[in-house]
Amino acid sequence: MDVNLVLFKKDGSQKPFSVPSSTIVLGRRHDCDLQIPLASVSRRHCQLVLNNNTVKIRDLDSRNGTFLNGERINDETNLKAGDYIKVGSLMFGIQINGEPEELAPPEQTTTREAEAEKPKEQEKAPADDLSDSFFGIDEDEDLGDLGELGEDKDDSFLKELEEL
Secondary structure, eight states, rough: OOOOEEOOOOTTEEEEEOOOOOOOESSTTTTSSEOOTTSSTTTEEEEEETTTEEEEEEOOOSSEEEETEEEEEOOOOOEEEEEEEETTTTTEEETTTHHHHHHOOOOOOOOOHHTTOOOOOOOOOOOTOOOTTTBOOOOTOOOOOOOOOOOOTTTTTHHHHTTT
């Protein structure tokens, strides 16, 4: 089975990423199969599992949630060709065995999705465990002028994604 995640970039272009194995993890950590270095993405955000003729997605207790077609998912959920998943501030379309041939970005965020995007409460990790932090910056640390990393206008983070 040939599965692609098609990233919808802010400039309207698209970037396909092939799913190379039967299980991949998307997240901010350097050891994730698809590393997404954005503050809105959890260290280990979600997981895709390809099994026989099915593709499933599972949220890995991410802070901002994983969305399938605008609905926050809580359990392992089946994906089909043409579905949309939102990971942090990024939107991907799902292409399975070349279907659908053309993908268009979904409509704007619904009110229900915006409500569900509110971060859920999580326990704070021990202060001495910096191995999971992004570039040594704790998630709760004030980032000052860095602001929302999801606002990267030139999509330079895509260069890092292409190296995977």
